[in-house]
Amino acid sequence: MKVLTHNMMACTKKQCMGKGFPLGVECTESITLEQEFNYEFVKNIIPKLDWKGIQLIGEKLAITIPPFTEESLLDQEFLKSLYHLLCNVKIITGSLICPNCQRVYPIEKGIPNMLLREDEIYQDVRE
Amino acid sequence: MSRPEHIAPPEIFYDDVESKKYSSNSRIIEIQTKMGERAYELLAIPPSCEGLLLLDIGCGSGISGDVITDAGHEWIGCDISKDMLDVALDREVEGDVMVRDIGQGFPFRAGTFDGAISISAIQWLCNAEKSHHNPRKRLMVFFQSLFNVLARGAKAILQFYPENAAQIEMITTSALRCGFSGGLLVDFPNSTKAKKYFLVLFTGQNMLMPKAMGVDGAEEEEEEERNEVKNVNRRRDRRKGGKATIVKKSKDWIKGKKERQRKQGKEVKSDSKFTGRKRGPRF
Numbered sequence: 352m353k354v355l356t357h358n359m360m361a362c363t364k365k366q367c368m369g370k371g372f373p374l375g376v377e378c379t380e381s382i383t384l385e386q387e388f389n390y391e392f393v394k395n396i397i398p399k400l401d402w403k404g405i406q407l408i409g410e411k412l413a414i415t416i417p418p419f420t421e422e423s424l425l426d427q428e429f430l431k432s433l434y435h436l437l438c439n440v441k442i443i444t445g446s447l448i449c450p451n452c453q454r455v456y457p458i459e460k461g462i463p464n465m466l467l468r469e470d471e472i473y474q475d476v477r478e
Numbered sequence: 479m480s481r482p483e484h485i486a487p488p489e490i491f492y493d494d495v496e497s498k499k500y501s502s503n504s505r506i507i508e509i510q511t512k513m514g515e516r517a518y519e520l521l522a523i524p525p526s527c528e529g530l531l532l533l534d535i536g537c538g539s540g541i542s543g544d545v546i547t548d549a550g551h552e553w554i555g556c557d558i559s560k561d562m563l564d565v566a567l568d569r570e571v572e573g574d575v576m577v578r579d580i581g582q583g584f585p586f587r588a589g590t591f592d593g594a595i596s597i598s599a600i601q602w603l604c605n606a607e608k609s610h611h612n613p614r615k616r617l618m619v620f621f622q623s624l625f626n627v628l629a630r631g632a633k634a635i636l637q638f639y640p641e642n643a644a645q646i647e648m649i650t651t652s653a654l655r656c657g658f659s660g661g662l663l664v665d666f667p668n669s670t671k672a673k674k675y676f677l678v679l680f681t682g683q684n685m686l687m688p689k690a691m692g693v694d695g696a697e698e699e700e701e702e703e704r705n706e707v708k709n710v711n712r713r714r715d716r717r718k719g720g721k722a723t724i725v726k727k728s729k730d731w732i733k734g735k736k737e738r739q740r741k742q743g744k745e746v747k748s749d750s751k752f753t754g755r756k757r758g759p760r761f
C-alpha cells in the first residue's frame with residue numbers, strides 16, 4: 352500500500368461515514384519504489400490531500416515533510432519529497448485502524464485487505 | 479459457452495491457477511487491453527492532461543490498469559480475488575491494489591478519483607454469491623459509493639458482459655438512480671463476437687453521450703473515407719450492375735470481404751500490395 356492510497360482511504364462502515372479517516376497505521380515492513388517524479392501528478396493531487404493523514408503516516412515511517420504553505424507549490428524540493436512519500440514509499444506488512452470504530456484491516460504482501468464481514472455491511476440503502 | 483459467474487464466486491473462480499492462466503494468455507491480454515483502451519478513450523481525457531488519479535474497478539492482475547499507466551496517470555485498483563492481485567504484484571504493475579468486494583462500496587474519501595474504469599467485472603454483481611447477498615442492494619451500494627468517491631465532473635466507463643436484457647436494465651437503472659447521468663453504449667451492435675457493452679456514467683449533468691463504434695452508417699462513412707481512392711473502381715462496378723461484376727478471389731472481392739469483416743469488428747489484416755496477388759508456383 353502506497354502512502355498515496357492510505358491518504359485517500361477511509362473506513363466506510365455505516366457508522367464511520369465521514370469519520371473513518373485518516374486510518375491509523377502500523378508498519379513492520381516497508382519498501383522504497385523508484386517511480387519517476389511526476390510534476391503534473393503532485394500538482395493535481397495536492398488539493399485532494401488530507402494533511403493530517405500525511406503527518407500521521409509520516410510519523411509512523413519516520414519521514415517528515417515540511418508543513419504545506421502557499422509557497423510549497425513553487426518549491427521543487429518540497430514537491431519532489433512529497434511525490435516520493437506518496438508514490439515511492441510502500442507498506443508491505445502492517446495494518447490499518449479505523450479512528451472511529453477501531454476496526455483493524457491487515458496489510459500483507461503490500462495489499463490491504465478491506466473486505467468486510469457480513470455483519471459489518473450496511474445494506475439498508477434506499478432501493 | 480458457460481459463464482464464469484455461473485461456475486463459482488469470483489474469489490474462488492479466480493484462484494491461483496486461474497489467475498495465472500488468465501494473466502499469461504496472450505489472447506486475453508490483447509482483448510482486455512483493447513477494451514481498456516476503448517474505456518480510456520471514452521473517458522475523453524484530453525491528450526495533454528496527465529497525472530490524474532483513476533480507479534480501476536475489479537482490476538484483477540492489472541491488465542486494464544496498464545492502459546492507465548501508459549496514459550500517464552496513477553491508479554488504485556480494487557478486486558475481491560487475492561490471487562488476481564498477487565499476479566498484479568508479480569507483473570509489477572505501477573498502480574496500487576487492495577482486496578475489496580465492490581458490492582460493499584469503496585473504502586475511499588469522497589471526491590478522490592478523477593475518473594474510473596472497469597473491464598469485465600461488474601456483471602458479477604448480478605449474482606447472489608452468498609445467502610445474504612441481494613444483487614439489487616449490492617448494485618445500489620456499489621453505484622452510490624462510486625458516485626461518492628468520484629470528483630465532481632468525473633466519469634466512469636464500465637465495460638461488462640450482461641447475461642440478458644434484465645441485467646442490463648438492472649445495472650443501468652441502479653446507476654441512474656444513484657445520481658449518475660449517461661447510459662449504455664454498444665460497440666459493434668451487429669456482431670455477435672465483437673459486440674461490447676459500456677456503461678458511460680457522468681457525475682455532471684448535460685453531458686453528451688459519446689458515439690458507439692461499428693454502428694452502420696457512422697462506421698461506413700469512416701471506412702469509405704479511408705478507402706476513398708481504393709474503392710473508386712468498385713463503386714463504379716456497383717453502379718454498373720453490382721456484385722456480379724466482381725470476380726471471386728480477385729483483389730476487389732478480397733477487399734470487399736475484408737471490409738465487411740471489419741464492419742463486424744473482426745480482426746482483419748490490413749491491405750497491402752500483396753493483397754489478392756497471384757502467388758508464384760508452389761514448391
Ligand SMILES: C[S@@+](CC[C@H](N)C(=O)[O-])C[C@H]1O[C@@H](n2cnc3c(N)ncnc32)[C@H](O)[C@@H]1O
Pocket residue numbers: 488489492510535536537538539540541542556557558559562578579580581596597598599602603
Ligand atoms: C475478467 S476479470 C478482469 C480483470 C481486469 N479488469 C482485466 O481487464 O484484466 C474480472 C475481475 O473482476 C473481479 N470481481 C468479480 N466480482 C468482484 C467483486 N464483487 N468485487 C471486486 N472484484 C470483483 C474478479 O475477481 C476478476 O479479477
